[in-house]
Amino acid sequence: MEWEAVIGLEIHAQLATNSKIFSGASTAFGAEPNTQACAVDLALPGTLPVFNEEALRMAVKFGLAIDAEIGRTSIFDRKNYFYPDLPKGYQTSQLFHPIVGVGHVDITLEDGSTKRVGVTRAHLEEDAGKSLHDEFPGMTGIDLNRAGTPLLEIVSEPDMRSAEEAVAYVRKIHSIVTSLGICDGNMAEGSFRCDCNVSVRLKGEEEFGTRTETKNINSFRFIEKAILGEIDRQIDLIEDGGRVVQETRLYDANKNETRSMRSKEEANDYRYFPCPDLLPIVIEEDYIEEIRNNLPELPDARKERFIEQYKLSDYDAMVLSADRFLAEYFETVVTAAKDAKLAANWVMGELSKHLNANDTSIGDSPVSADQLGGLLVRIKDNTISGNIAKKVFEVMWSEGGSADEIIEAKGLKQVTDSGAIEAIVDEVISKSGPQVEQYIAAEPDKRGKMIGFFMGQVMKATGGKANPGAVTGILKKKLDALCD
Amino acid sequence: MTLKLTPKYQEEAIMALDRSDVERIAHLARLQIDQQDIPEYTENLSNILDLVDQMQAVDTSETEPMANALDAVQRLRKDDVTEENQRDALQSVAPAVENGLFQVPKVIE
Numbered sequence: 001m002e003w004e005a006v007i008g009l010e011i012h013a014q015l016a017t018n019s020k021i022f023s024g025a026s027t028a029f030g031a032e033p034n035t036q037a038c039a040v041d042l043a044l045p046g047t048l049p050v051f052n053e054e055a056l057r058m059a060v061k062f063g064l065a066i067d068a069e070i071g072r073t074s075i076f077d078r079k080n081y082f083y084p085d086l087p088k089g090y091q092t093s094q095l096f097h098p099i100v101g102v103g104h105v106d107i108t109l110e111d112g113s114t115k116r117v118g119v120t121r122a123h124l125e126e127d128a129g130k131s132l133h134d135e136f137p138g139m140t141g142i143d144l145n146r147a148g149t150p151l152l153e154i155v156s157e158p159d160m161r162s163a164e165e166a167v168a169y170v171r172k173i174h175s176i177v178t179s180l181g182i183c184d185g186n187m188a189e190g191s192f193r194c195d196c197n198v199s200v201r202l203k204g205e206e207e208f209g210t211r212t213e214t215k216n217i218n219s220f221r222f223i224e225k226a227i228l229g230e231i232d233r234q235i236d237l238i239e240d241g242g243r244v245v246q247e248t249r250l251y252d253a254n255k256n257e258t259r260s261m262r263s264k265e266e267a268n269d270y271r272y273f274p275c276p277d278l279l280p281i282v283i284e285e286d287y288i289e290e291i292r293n294n295l296p297e298l299p300d301a302r303k304e305r306f307i308e309q310y311k312l313s314d315y316d317a318m319v320l321s322a323d324r325f326l327a328e329y330f331e332t333v334v335t336a337a338k339d340a341k342l343a344a345n346w347v348m349g350e351l352s353k354h355l356n357a358n359d360t361s362i363g364d365s366p367v368s369a370d371q372l373g374g375l376l377v378r379i380k381d382n383t384i385s386g387n388i389a390k391k392v393f394e395v396m397w398s399e400g401g402s403a404d405e406i407i408e409a410k411g412l413k414q415v416t417d418s419g420a421i422e423a424i425v426d427e428v429i430s431k432s433g434p435q436v437e438q439y440i441a442a443e444p445d446k447r448g449k450m451i452g453f454f455m456g457q458v459m460k461a462t463g464g465k466a467n468p469g470a471v472t473g474i475l476k477k478k479l480d481a482l483c484d
Numbered sequence: 485m486t487l488k489l490t491p492k493y494q495e496e497a498i499m500a501l502d503r504s505d506v507e508r509i510a511h512l513a514r515l516q517i518d519q520q521d522i523p524e525y526t527e528n529l530s531n532i533l534d535l536v537d538q539m540q541a542v543d544t545s546e547t548e549p550m551a552n553a554l555d556a557v558q559r560l561r562k563d564d565v566t567e568e569n570q571r572d573a574l575q576s577v578a579p580a581v582e583n584g585l586f587q588v589p590k591v592i593e
Contacts (some may be wrong), residue, residue, distance in 0.1 A: 017563050024566030033584040034575065038567040042574060054563035075551040082514055084588040097551075132585065133592055140592075141585030269512060274551040279558040 001239075002203040005231045006211070007166045007196060008158035011173055012151050013183040014127065015058045021150035022049030022124050027379075029189055037129070037144035043087035048277055051076075055150040056281065058182035059099045059124050060291050062152060065176050065298055066116070066119050073282050076275040084142050093153075094328035095272045098123035099281070100152075105176065106300070107168040108318060116199065117169050118157030127151050144364025152182070158197065160209065163227040167220055170194055171322060174220075175299040179324040186361075187218045192216040196227055199244070200234045209234070210244040214258050217251050226251040262438050302327055310340035319348055325362045329369045336373020339380060350393050354383060367396050375403035385468055388412050415466045418474065421458070424466070425474050428457040429482075440483050447483075451475055500530045 020027055023040035040047040063070045075097040078090040100122035108114050129144035154173060160166045174192060177183035185192050199211035213229055217223050229251075234244050249258040297305070299321055306317035306327075320330045326347070331345040351372065355365060375396065379389050384407060395406045407413055415421060429436055432454065439450050451472065458471050506526050510517045517525065571584065580587035 019563050019565045019567075024561070024564060026565045026567070032571075034571050034586070035569040035584070036567075037572065037574070039574065044574075050561040051558050053560035056560065080512070084586075084591055131591065133590065134584060135585075136587065138588050138590050139580070139582075140589045141582065141589060143585055271512065275550060278552075279556050282557040359493060367494050405525050 003200050003231075003235050004203040005161055005163075005227070006158050006199045006201060007162075007227060009156045009166060009169060009197070010195040011143045011154040011156075011162070011170065012127075012193045012195075013062075013154065013173075013177045013185075014281060015055050015152055015182055016184055016191075017052055017054045017058070017150055019052060020148035021055050021124065021256050023050050023148055025148065027149045029186075030411055031145055033141075033143040034145060037147060041087070041148040043089075044316075047098055048176075049092065049275075051278060051281065052150060055124060056099070056283075057291060058150075058180070059122065059152055060283070060288060061180045061182055061295060062154070062177065063100035063103065064288070064292050064295060064479075065180055066100075066103035066105055066122075068119060068122070069101035070283060070288055071097055071099045071101060073097060073280050074099040074124075075280050075386040076278040077272045078275045079125075079215060079270045079272055081270060083128070083131075084140060085131045085144070085147065087129075087144065087147065091125060091128065092275055093125035093272075093276070094123035096274075097280075105169065105172045107165065107172050109164060109168055112314070115159075115165065117165075117172075120155045120157050122152050122154040123153050125153055135257055138433075141388060152177075161212065163224045163231070166227055167224045170223055171220060172299070175322045177322070179296060179299055179302070181296065181324075187220075187239070190216075190218065193218065194223055195232070196223065198227055198230045198234070200231060200238070203215035209238075210246050212244065212247055212249050212258075214249045214251050215261075222251060222253055225253075225256055226258055229256060233258065269313065300323075310334065312340060312344055316344045316348065320344060323362065329362055329365070332369035333373045333376065337376035337380060339376065341374075342376055342379065346376060350390060354393075354397055366398075367393065371396055371402060382414060382467060382469075383407065384412055384414050385464070388414065388464055391464075412465060415462055418470060421462075421466055421474055422478075424458055424461050425454075425471070425478055428454055428461065429478060432457065436479070436482065439479055447479070451479070454479070501526050501533065537560075 007024070014027075015021075017027055019025060020041060023038050025038040025041055026036045028036065040049060060070055074094060076092050077095045079093045079095070080090040082089055098121045100119075102121070103119040104116050105119065106114050106116050123218055127146050127149040129142055129147040132141040132143065134143075135141050156169065160169060174185050183191060187193070193216050195216065196214045197211045198214065199209035201207065201209045212230060212234070214226050217226050230249070236248075237244060248261045250261050251258050301316045303321040306312045306321050307314065312320065319326075321327050323447040330343060330347045333347060334340050337343050351365065351367065354360075354367075355362060360366075372393075375389055375392055378384050379386060380391075384392065390401055392406045392410075392412060395401065395410065396403070401409075435450075435453055442450060454475050455468070455471060458466055458475070459468075503522055503526060506517075506522050506529065510525075553566075575581045575584075575586070578586050
């Protein structure tokens with residue numbers, strides 16, 4: 001039997017406003033508990049919400065970026081449930097008339113194919129506070145700093161058929177919201193969260209299977225793992241004669257499995273109704289046009305520009321354009337190094353390798369774009385070889401400093417003086433009698449490969465500082481002279 | 485000003501409530517009610533629904549639905565931080581506070 005997964009995603013993107021969606025309290029991350037929770041956020045009696053215009057503007061930007069209908073009249077509804085981190089007893093959200101209607105994004109898969117994924121809607125709502133369960137015996141601690149932070153909940157159609165497609169979609173949405181500057185995209189801090197709805201069915205069937213929802217997964221890698229695990233679990237369950245239960249599950253990254261959240265028998269009954277404290281939000285056409293005309297460059301357009309302007313390959317352009325901060329970094333490096341291919345190789349190679357190994361985002365890179373640019377300038381002007389540059393990069397990464405400072409301090413400057421190189425080459429040849437004889441005896445077309453040995457010896461003698469191009473030339477000249 | 489709303493806030497078929505409905509509503513609202521009062525609540529709430537039923541009888545096919553009783557649109561606030569930290573004052577009315585956190589009975593096991 002061949003199974004097929006059906007995946008739909010709900011993404012919560014925290015909007016990067018200064019103040020909350022309905023109050024003037026700060027949204028800054030990391031403050032002391034409850035120091036950014038004002039009377040409105042605490043739902044004290046007599047307080048009323050006042051809607052933040054920037055949250056509206058950001059939501060409209062997103063809608064335009066995914067080619068969606070913008071709700072000309074959108075309405076806040078109350079979603080009623082009780083939990084201590086939700087002081088009002090309801091979440092102010094949008095159910096019936098969301099700000100952003102039907103739209104779509106195009107994703108690119110590893111095999112180069114593209115696929116269109118539908119976005120059902122995106123609506124504005126407020127975030128809840130945080131519950132800390134483990135700090136006090138028998139008690140739960142509540143921090144309401146996050147309560148009232150504006151969220152854009154982006155709901156996809158169940159259009160994805162594999163974990164790979166789901167991750168590509170999440171990356172695309174991440175790329176769009178960060179490019180628009182409406183969300184910082186920080187998954188570790190919870191600014192960008194994802195709930196995955198997964199079901200399976202036999203290939204060819206029309207009807208959807210029963211789905212489960214896996215909540216709040218906080219990295220791209222975990223999204224992929226959680227979905228793969230959940231697909232396997234559901235298939236095993238059905239093949240063993242069982243049945244998938246509609247429920248909410250949690251992903252446990254340590255065990256790499258999803259597990260059921262203790263679900264109560266009662267189904268959720270949120271009793272949505274229009275919030276009487278907020279009036280309808282009516283948007284004029286001028287307002288939408290003004291935002292449309294000022295949209296920043298979006299990932300797809302940036303990718304095309306990178307191909308055009310920097311002559312990058314399709315793949316390189318995609319990788320470098322997807323993340324706005326990586327794209328800006330890359331362009332700064334290109335400006336300094338004046339060599340797009342070299343810059344692309346270093347940003348996607350050494351730099352990405354170090355970022356990944358240290359689980360560091362591009363924004364926190366210890367090597368700045370200017371530093372890397374300065375290093376590439378020294379490769380370009382033959383001050384150092386590519387190999388030595390990697391050593392310089394290591395030092396830059398761990399100790400800081402500019403390329404020139406490090407090259408100077410460590411004495412890594414390349415030997416380009418041909419007199420000095422010739423002396424070393426002569427010495428190597430005189431010490432390598434057997435290899436020289438083999439070289440002379442070899443067919444002329446085999447000799448090219450044999451140069452490698454001598455090259456290695458010269459590099460060893462110079463600590464890697466000899467200019468490889470110069471050494472090759474001199475070696476060839478001297479060895480071939482011996483053959484005549 | 486005219487609102488273009490689609491009539492999505494639809495009424496469900498209205499019927500008389502029974503005891504279990506009242507118990508469920510009370511639970512959802514986290515209200516503790518005396519068993520002996522349930523018949524009275526059931527009747528009162530059913531009467532309210534009867535009133536709604538009467539209102540449903542009015543022909544509103546020509547009337548545009550509205551989300552708010554006020555015929556006005558939402559005013560927007562500038563995205564400025566205007567609130568200062570008033571934690572001490574705000575927490576002075578809380579039953580239990582520890583390290584700046586509100587304390588509530590443990591909500592998960």
